[in-house]
Amino acid sequence: xxxxxxxxxxxxxxxxxxxxxxxxxxxxxxxxxxSSGTGLWEGMLRSCTSGRLLLLTCGAxxxxxxxxxQSNGIPFDQASVSWGSPNSxxxxxxxxxxxxxxxxxxxxxxxxxxxxxxxxxxxxxARVFDPEMLILVDAVSSxxxxxxxxxxxxxxxxxxxxxxxxxxxPGLAFSAVSDRAIDHALKVTHRGWYFDAVRLxxxxxxxxxxxxxxxxxxxxxxxxxxxxxxxxxTNRYIRHADLAQRAQSWAVEHMDLxxxxxxxxxxxxxxxxxxxxxxxxxxxxxxxxxxxxxxGYGPLKDQTFRIGHMGELRVEDLEILFREIEAFMEM
Amino acid sequence: xxxxxxxxxxxxxxxxxxxxxxxxxxxxxxxxxxSSGTGLWEGMLRSCTSGRLLLLTCGAxxxxxxxxxQSNGIPFDQASVSWGSPNSxxxxxxxxxxxxxxxxxxxxxxxxxxxxxxxxxxxxxARVFDPEMLILVDAVSSxxxxxxxxxxxxxxxxxxxxxxxxxxxPGLAFSAVSDRAIDHALKVTHRGWYFDAVRLxxxxxxxxxxxxxxxxxxxxxxxxxxxxxxxxxTNRYIRHADLAQRAQSWAVEHMDLxxxxxxxxxxxxxxxxxxxxxxxxxxxxxxxxxxxxxxGYGPLKDQTFRIGHMGELRVEDLEILFREIEAFMEM
Numbered sequence: 001x002x003x004x005x006x007x008x009x010x011x012x013x014x015x016x017x018x019x020x021x022x023x024x025x026x027x028x029x030x031x032x033x034x035s036s037g038t039g040l041w042e043g044m045l046r047s048c049t050s051g052r053l054l055l056l057t058c059g060a061x062x063x064x065x066x067x068x069x070q071s072n073g074i075p076f077d078q079a080s081v082s083w084g085s086p087n088s089x090x091x092x093x094x095x096x097x098x099x100x101x102x103x104x105x106x107x108x109x110x111x112x113x114x115x116x117x118x119x120x121x122x123x124x125x126a127r128v129f130d131p132e133m134l135i136l137v138d139a140v141s142s143x144x145x146x147x148x149x150x151x152x153x154x155x156x157x158x159x160x161x162x163x164x165x166x167x168x169x170p171g172l173a174f175s176a177v178s179d180r181a182i183d184h185a186l187k188v189t190h191r192g193w194y195f196d197a198v199r200l201x202x203x204x205x206x207x208x209x210x211x212x213x214x215x216x217x218x219x220x221x222x223x224x225x226x227x228x229x230x231x232x233x234t235n236r237y238i239r240h241a242d243l244a245q246r247a248q249s250w251a252v253e254h255m256d257l258x259x260x261x262x263x264x265x266x267x268x269x270x271x272x273x274x275x276x277x278x279x280x281x282x283x284x285x286x287x288x289x290x291x292x293x294x295x296g297y298g299p300l301k302d303q304t305f306r307i308g309h310m311g312e313l314r315v316e317d318l319e320i321l322f323r324e325i326e327a328f329m330e331m
Numbered sequence: 332x333x334x335x336x337x338x339x340x341x342x343x344x345x346x347x348x349x350x351x352x353x354x355x356x357x358x359x360x361x362x363x364x365x366s367s368g369t370g371l372w373e374g375m376l377r378s379c380t381s382g383r384l385l386l387l388t389c390g391a392x393x394x395x396x397x398x399x400x401q402s403n404g405i406p407f408d409q410a411s412v413s414w415g416s417p418n419s420x421x422x423x424x425x426x427x428x429x430x431x432x433x434x435x436x437x438x439x440x441x442x443x444x445x446x447x448x449x450x451x452x453x454x455x456x457a458r459v460f461d462p463e464m465l466i467l468v469d470a471v472s473s474x475x476x477x478x479x480x481x482x483x484x485x486x487x488x489x490x491x492x493x494x495x496x497x498x499x500x501p502g503l504a505f506s507a508v509s510d511r512a513i514d515h516a517l518k519v520t521h522r523g524w525y526f527d528a529v530r531l532x533x534x535x536x537x538x539x540x541x542x543x544x545x546x547x548x549x550x551x552x553x554x555x556x557x558x559x560x561x562x563x564x565t566n567r568y569i570r571h572a573d574l575a576q577r578a579q580s581w582a583v584e585h586m587d588l589x590x591x592x593x594x595x596x597x598x599x600x601x602x603x604x605x606x607x608x609x610x611x612x613x614x615x616x617x618x619x620x621x622x623x624x625x626x627g628y629g630p631l632k633d634q635t636f637r638i639g640h641m642g643e644l645r646v647e648d649l650e651i652l653f654r655e656i657e658a659f660m661e662m
Contacts, residue, residue, distance in 0.1 A: 033366075036365060039525035194373050
C-alpha cells in the first residue's frame with residue numbers, strides 16, 4: 001500500500017484522469033470518490049444545486065433521488081411518468097414552461113424498469129429553455145456502455161459507479177463535472193465536505209482527493225480504463241446494443257418485455273414474468289452455474305425479473321444463461 | 332464478485348458485525364461505509380447533531396472538523412488549546428458551565444501533533460454535566476490500537492477508518508453508534524442520505540448498507556478482524572504502547588518530542604526536527620528500503636516529522652527504520 005499523499009499515488013491519480021475524461025467525453029474534469037454512485041450523486045445534487053431542482057422520474061432510482069433531495073433540504077418539483085415509460089422532451093417542455101429551475105436531474109438508464117431515457121433530446125430542450133440551468137445525469141448503469149457525449153450534449157454532471165459498465169469491484173464513483181456546475185456550486189452555502197464539488201475540484205487540480213481514497217481499487221481502475229479504451233468506446237457501445245438485442249429477442253420469444261418499445265435499455269432487460277416463474281428457485285438453479293438474475297425492483301418484485309448485460313459480458317455468456325433458464329422452465 | 336443483495340454478501344456482512352462490536356467494545360451497533368473516515372465522521376456529525384455542537388480541538392484534524400461543521404451549517408463553538416497540548420476535562424468543564432450543547436465532538440488521537448487526549452476523563456465530565464449530550468469521537472488513528480471502552484465510557488459515536496490501526500487498505504470506515512445517538516438523529520430534519528445514521532441503522536438490521544458497499548474490501552476486513560481478535564485487544568494495546576515508548580526514547584536521544592509529556596500518542600510520534608533534516612531527502616533515502624515517514628502536518632511541515640507506528644508494525648520494524656534514519660544523519 002502506498003500513502004495517498006505520496007508521489008506514486010499522485011502519479012496514479014494523474015494517469016487515470018485523462019482516461020476518465022475520454023470515457024466521459026469531456027475536457028473539463030471527472031471527480032473520483034471512494035463511495036457508491038449514490039453517495040457521489042447525492043454530493044453533486046447537494047453541492048451544485050443553487051436553487052430549485054426539477055426531477056424527472058420514471059422508476060425506483062428516480063424515486064430514490066427524490067428522497068435524496070428531500071433529505072438534503074433541496075427544494076424540488078418532481079415530474080414522473082408511469083413505470084415502463086420514458087421521460088420525454090415534451091414532458092420537460094411542459095414543466096419548464098411553468099417555472100425556472102436552477103437544475104434539472106434525471107436518470108439516464110432506469111435500472112428498475114429497463115428504460116433508457118432519450119437523454120440528448122431532453123438535454124436539447126433544457127438548453128434551449130435555459131442556457132444556465134444545470135443538467136445532472138445519473139448514468140450509473142449506462143456510462144461506459146451507452147453513448148454519452150457529456151460535453152457536446154451540454155451535460156453538467158454525469159455520475160456513475162465502478163461496478164456497472166466499468167466492470168470493476170464496487171467502491172468507487174465517478175462524475176464528469178462542467179465549469180458551469182462549479183460556478184453554481186460556489187453560490188451554494190452548505191455544500192458539505194466529503195462530496196463537495198468545490199473541494200473535490202481543488203484536490204483534483206493537485207492530483208488527489210480531499211480525503212484518503214481506496215487506493216487498491218484505483219490500481220484496478222487504471223488497468224480497466226486501458227482495457228475499455230483498447231476495445232474502443234464505439235465497439236463497446238455496439239457490443240452492449242448487441243447484448244440487449246439478443247436479450248430482448250429471447251424475452252419476446254419466451255415471455256414479454258416490460259419497457260416501452262423504442263426506449264429499451266442496452267444494459268439491462270426487464271422481463272415480464274408471464275410464466276410466473278419462481279424467481280428464487282430460478283436463481284438457485286442458476287447459481288449452480290455461477291450465474292444470477294435480478295428479481296424485479298420494489299413493487300415489481302415478482303411480476304418482472306431483470307437481466308443485466310453490461311461490462312465485459314459477451315453474447316456467448318448470455319446464450320449460456322438462456323440455456324439454463326430454458327432448462328429450468330422445462331423442469 | 333457477489334451481488335450486494337445476495338445471501339453471500341449478507342452472510343459476510345452479518346459475520347463482520349459481532350467482530351466489529353468486540354473491537355469497539357459495544358453491544359449496540361457499528362456502521363460500516365465505503366468511504367474514508369472523514370466521510371463517515373461528517374455523516375455522523377451531520378445526522379446526529381440535533382442542536383448546538385461543542386468542538387474541542389488541539390490540532391489540524393480538530394480544525395478540519397470545524398470546517399466540516401461549518402460546511403454543513405451545524406451551529407458550533409470551538410474550544411482549542413495550543414498545538415502540542417491536549418484537550419482537558421477542565422477546559423470542558425469551563426465550556427459546559429457557560430451553556431448547554433446537543434453534542435460534544437473531539438479527536439481522540441490528534442495525528443498532526445501526536446497527542447492522545449484523555450478521552451475517558453473528558454467523557455466523565457461530559458456525562459456528569461449532561462446525561463443527554465452526545466459524545467462524538469474521532470478515533471481514526473486510535474481505534475484498534477489504544478483502549479476505547481465505547482459503551483463503558485458512554486461514548487455515542489466512535490469513528491475510524493480501515494487504513495490506520497486496522498492495517499487494511501483504505502476505502503472503508505466504521506462507526507460505533509449508541510441508541511442515544513439514533514434518538515438524537517430522529518430529531519434532525521436534513522440528515523442526508525448516504526451517511527444518514529437512521530438509514531444506516533435500518534440497513535444494518537437487514538445485514539446490509541443503504542447503497543452498494545466495497546465488497547472486495549469487506550472480505551479483507553473479515554479476515555483482518557479475525558487476526559486482530561486472535562492477537563487479543565489487550566496484547567494489541569500493549570504492542571502499540573511498546574512501539575510508542577521505543578519511538579519516544581529514540582526521538583529524545585536524537586532530537587526532541589513535540590507533544591506534551593503524559594499525553595503522547597501510542598500510534599504516532601511527532602518529532603521536533605531540531606537537526607533541520609531535509610525531510611524530502613530523508614524520505615528519498617528511506618524509500619530505497621521501502622519505508623517512509625510523514626513530514627509535519629500543515630504549519631508544522633518542516634519543524635516536525637512524524638512516525639506512524641500502528642497496525643501490524645513490530646518494534647523490530649522500528650529498529651530498521653531508526654537504523655536508516657541514523658545512517659542518513661551521518662551521511
